[in-house]
Amino acid sequence: MISMIHEVPKEKWLYRDRGMVKWLGFFMSDHTNFMDQERANEQALTRLPQQPAETIDSLLQQSWEHTKTVNLQIEVSNHLANHQGIIIGFERPFVFLQTDTGMLTILFNAIRHAELIKREKWWVQDV
Numbered sequence: 314m315i316s317m318i319h320e321v322p323k324e325k326w327l328y329r330d331r332g333m334v335k336w337l338g339f340f341m342s343d344h345t346n347f348m349d350q351e352r353a354n355e356q357a358l359t360r361l362p363q364q365p366a367e368t369i370d371s372l373l374q375q376s377w378e379h380t381k382t383v384n385l386q387i388e389v390s391n392h393l394a395n396h397q398g399i400i401i402g403f404e405r406p407f408v409f410l411q412t413d414t415g416m417l418t419i420l421f422n423a424i425r426h427a428e429l430i431k432r433e434k435w436w437v438q439d440v
Contacts (some may be wrong), residue, residue: 358393361426367426373408373424374430381430383400406421408421
């Protein structure tokens with residue numbers, strides 16, 4: 314079998330190939346876009362009022378006992394984040410939250426606000 318591939322040795326190339334360096338501009342722009350999106354998401358969060366620990370504990374207990382969805386606002390190092398899911402367990406000082414994407418382990422003292430979310434019914438009641 315005759316091969317028609319002609320490979321030119323590197324020393325005879327007309328220009329120096331920069332390898333992966335030529336792709337760094339693309340990676341950098343994707344990274345910048347991602348960071349801008351994250352920054353916009355952070356700014357979109359409204360700071361909910363700080364609740365007493367007893368109130369948070371009561372709402373987490375209800376979520377756990379009745380499998381109700383809860384929305385938690387977490388604050389760690391002045392960074393706010395909202396997480397929504399169902400409480401699947403406690404082990405002081407941690408709370409375990411099952412979200413759509415997986416399980417989160419949250420420090421109880423980091424929770425600043427909790428509220429139960431009313432589920433929308435996906436079925437038709439009047440049939």
